[in-house]
Amino acid sequence: MVIHDEPTPGEMLPILTGHSSAGRLERVLRAGHFAVTAELAPPDSANPHDVYTRAELFDGHVDAMNATDGSGANCHMSSVGICALLTRIGYAPIMQVSCRDKNRIAIQGDVLGAAAMGVSNILCLTGDGVQAGDHPQAKPVFDLDCMSLLETVRGMRDKAQFLSGRKISDPPKVFLGAASNPFAPPLDFRPHRLAKKIAAGAQFIQTNYCFDVPRFKEFMARSRDLGLLEKVFILPGVGPMASARTANWIRNNVPGIYIPDSIIERLAGAKDQKKEGQQLCVELIQELSEIEGVSGIHVMAYRQEESVAEIIKSSGVLQGRVPWYPGRDQKLLQERARL
Amino acid sequence: MYSVRRWAVRHAGGLDKFYQGFETLLVKLHPLWEKIGYQRLERPVAKIEQLCKGLLFDCKMCGQCALSETGMSCSMNCPKNLRNGPCGGVRQNGNCEVKEEMRCVWVEAWDGNRKMQTGERILAVQLPVDFSKKGSSSWLSRVRDVQQQAVTESTAEHSSGKQ
Ligand code: SF4
Numbered sequence: 001m002v003i004h005d006e007p008t009p010g011e012m013l014p015i016l017t018g019h020s021s022a023g024r025l026e027r028v029l030r031a032g033h034f035a036v037t038a039e040l041a042p043p044d045s046a047n048p049h050d051v052y053t054r055a056e057l058f059d060g061h062v063d064a065m066n067a068t069d070g071s072g073a074n075c076h077m078s079s080v081g082i083c084a085l086l087t088r089i090g091y092a093p094i095m096q097v098s099c100r101d102k103n104r105i106a107i108q109g110d111v112l113g114a115a116a117m118g119v120s121n122i123l124c125l126t127g128d129g130v131q132a133g134d135h136p137q138a139k140p141v142f143d144l145d146c147m148s149l150l151e152t153v154r155g156m157r158d159k160a161q162f163l164s165g166r167k168i169s170d171p172p173k174v175f176l177g178a179a180s181n182p183f184a185p186p187l188d189f190r191p192h193r194l195a196k197k198i199a200a201g202a203q204f205i206q207t208n209y210c211f212d213v214p215r216f217k218e219f220m221a222r223s224r225d226l227g228l229l230e231k232v233f234i235l236p237g238v239g240p241m242a243s244a245r246t247a248n249w250i251r252n253n254v255p256g257i258y259i260p261d262s263i264i265e266r267l268a269g270a271k272d273q274k275k276e277g278q279q280l281c282v283e284l285i286q287e288l289s290e291i292e293g294v295s296g297i298h299v300m301a302y303r304q305e306e307s308v309a310e311i312i313k314s315s316g317v318l319q320g321r322v323p324w325y326p327g328r329d330q331k332l333l334q335e336r337a338r339l
Numbered sequence: 340m341y342s343v344r345r346w347a348v349r350h351a352g353g354l355d356k357f358y359q360g361f362e363t364l365l366v367k368l369h370p371l372w373e374k375i376g377y378q379r380l381e382r383p384v385a386k387i388e389q390l391c392k393g394l395l396f397d398c399k400m401c402g403q404c405a406l407s408e409t410g411m412s413c414s415m416n417c418p419k420n421l422r423n424g425p426c427g428g429v430r431q432n433g434n435c436e437v438k439e440e441m442r443c444v445w446v447e448a449w450d451g452n453r454k455m456q457t458g459e460r461i462l463a464v465q466l467p468v469d470f471s472k473k474g475s476s477s478w479l480s481r482v483r484d485v486q487q488q489a490v491t492e493s494t495a496e497h498s499s500g501k502q
Contacts, residue, residue, distance in 0.1 A: 099419075104467065126419055126426050129437035140418070147423035148467040163467065181427030186449045192462055193424040200423075200464045208427055255428030255436040 012118060012173075020157065020203065021175040023120025024092045024324060025064040028296075029204065029233045034289060034317050035296030037094060037206065037235060038308050039066045040086075042076035051077070051085045057305050059325040061312040064121055066206070066298075069096040072254060073133025080110050087118035089326045094177060095119045098127030103143035104152065108162055111153055115172030123177040123206065124149040128255050147200045150178060154201030178202035180234075182219035183212060183258035191222040194232075204233040206298040211259050213287055220293050229293035236288045239300040240307055241277040244268035250302075278307055285315040344397045344413070345442070351411035351451035354395075358407065365482050377479060385476040402472030402480065408460045409444075410451025417444045422465040425449075 013022040019030060028035045038058050043050035058065055067082035079095050086093045095114050097107060111122065126146040130138045144152060152163050153176060160171040178197045182190050194205065210216050216236060223229055241247040241259075244267040251259040263280070270276035285297050297317060301308050312318060322328060347354060365372075372380060385400070392398030392413075396406060399415035405422060406413060414422050418437035425445035428436030433446045452461045472480070 126421060128428060129418060131437055132428075142418075142420045143470070144467050145419065145421045145423055147464055151464065152467065179427060184425065184427050184429040185431065185433045185443070186425065186429075186446050189424060189445070189449045196423055196462060196464050256426070258431065 015173060019175075021120040021173050023064070023175050025094070025121050025204075026175040028063045028323070033321060034319070035064075035233070035235065036062045036299070036312055036318065036323065037064045037066060037296065038062045038299040038301070038305075039068060040082065040093075041303070041305050042068050042071075042079075042082060044076055046077070048085050051082055052089070054305060055086060055091055056325075058308055060322050060328065061309045061318070062299075063296075063323045064092040064094050066094045066096055066123065069098040069125070069127070070101060070133070071096070071098075071128065073100065073128045073130050073135065073138075075133070075135060080114060083114055083119045084117050090324075091326070092121070092324075093119055094121040094123050096123045096125055097149065098125045099142050099144045099146060099149055100127030100130065101138075101141055103141055104163055107144065107149065108152065108156060111156060111172050111174070112168070115174055120173070120175055121177060121204075122153060122174045123179065124153065124202070125179055132253075132255050146178060147196060150176060150197060150200040150202055175203055176201050177204040177206060179207065180205045181208040181256050182210075182216055183208060184256055187215075187219075188222075190219060191226055191228070194223055195226050195228055198228060198231050202232060204235065204295075207234070207236045209239055209257050209259070209300065210236040210284065210288060211263050213284070216288070217291060220291055224293060233295035234293055235296040235298040236294060237298045237300055238281050238284045238288065239302060240274075240281040240304050240311065241267060242304060243273040243277070247277075274304075278304075278311055281311050282314045285311070285317060289315075289317050340394070340397070341441070343395060344416070345447065347395045348410060348412045348447045348451040350454075352454035352456065354411050355407060355455045355457060362478075362481060362485075365478055366485050369482055369486050372479070372482065377483065380479060381476060384479055385474065388476050388478055400474050401468060402475040402477050403469060404477035404481070405465060407455075407457060408463060408465065410448040410453070410455060410461060412444045412448040412451050414444055414448065420468065421445065422468060424461075 015022045016027065019026050025035060041054050055065060067079040069079040070076065083093045083095045124146050130136055130140050153174065155161060155163065156168055157171050157174060160168045162168060180194050244264050247259050247264050247267055250257055266280065267273050267276055288294055288297065299308050389398065389400055396411065396413040397416050398413055401415050418435065419426055425443055426436065429443045429446060430436065433442055435441045435443045448461065452458050
């Protein structure tokens with residue numbers, strides 16, 4: 001299986017008609033495949049190999065990986081930096097941009113720089129409050145919010161201008177994403193907020209951890225009633241929990257994460273809690289992929305990144321598809337020759 | 340004051356109606372404002388606005404009031420300055436992710452919004468905040484906007500009538 005438009009690092013793929021970006025994620029989604037994205041653990045180091053070894057863990061199993069932007073308000077290597085390294089060898093990153101740490105001048109500059117490096121996907125986030133992270137003394141910026149950020153980047157792309165109205169000669173061709181949390185109050189506002197994000201420019205959505213499937217189904221049904229499902233690709237978030245204790249800690253300490261008691265009890269009752277957490281994740285992926293309007297899955301395997309490939313494989317959602325990674329085609333050819 | 344702020348949200352319907360009437364009056368008085376001079380009015384009006392809205396809504400004088408779009412819950416009291424709805428961090432009890440003891444201003448906004456006739460306005464996407472307007476009177480700027488809009492509309496009609 002050789003794709004004739006195999007990417008050459010530093011060179012963009014052609015942009016297909018009806019697409020906003022040259023990226024593979026948009027291609028996979030628009031072609032109707034079930035997409036898989038995963039969160040890359042950002043290193044606390046200046047070593048590029050830390051990024052590459054973490055990215056390699058996902059080889060052949062994900063269509064794009066999220067480069068987080070100080071998620072949980074903790075300091076790590078920047079999303080721009082990670083994207084620079086990843087695009088260098090052809091990986092498809094989703095660059096997360098949070099409004100917490102940068103104002104509109106810095107953000108728009110980063111968007112141009114990222115697009116120039118070959119970043120095709122941008123995820124617009126408000127960001128967690130500084131109180132949640134390791135630098136609670138920091139000054140929160142929040143110059144834009146995720147909604148006005150979406151509008152801003154869409155304006156840069158479609159109108160070829162900065163927020164100020166000044167012209168951009170080569171606009172950033174990016175596929176725009178946003179996050180959604182169907183599990184946080186006020187629950188009946190959430191589908192409307194999704195509608196707003198779509199109106200502001202969101203083309204794909206990644207959600208927070210999804211442990212409560214009935215609640216998620218309700219959210220999707222309401223979104224369908226609002227006519228949103230045809231307008232956006234939705235990738236619910238999942239992840240393996242290492243133990244009941246971890247799940248409990250995450251639920252109490254990480255903003256916006258909702259884990260029902262039944263999940264914690266199931267983990268607590270298992271002999272091998274880590275295995276059970278992974279099994280649960282596989283089941284969730286399978287269950288979520290059946291829901292109308294779900295276009296893919298987003299895996300956040302905090303401190304268990306090495307388990308992602310196995311989880312995706314066991315879930316069977318790729319249906320034999322092997323997402324591109326550096327050297328994939330060569331490897332596949334070798335395998336075929338050996339047979 | 341927090342308790343007054345929450346009272347205001349509970350009475351969002353009445354306050355909204357009152358404001359609509361108040362705005363119409365302000366717009367009608369435009370010739371008077373013009374005579375006195377908008378620039379001269381700016382400081383005293385901003386002061387009065389700050390006192391009234393500060394008391395009622397804990398107004399932060401962003402200068403581009405969105406209370407009618409936010410169920411009379413001032414969104415500048417959101418620690419993340421969100422103008423377009425609640426962040427994903429709202430606690431399960433409806434309190435704020437950042438200030439644990441405060442109710443999320445957007446949970447309040449959603450409640451207040453239900454009490455307003457113009458309830459669909461909360462669904463409109465708000466543009467980025469213009470921080471250069473901070474401290475200025477949004478009443479006066481609203482009057483000037485409405486006035487400006489009327490002028491553009493009438494000139495547009497006028498010029499299309501000529502053709
Ligand atoms: S929980 Fe509500 S008030 Fe607190 S930061 Fe989020 S949106 Fe703002």
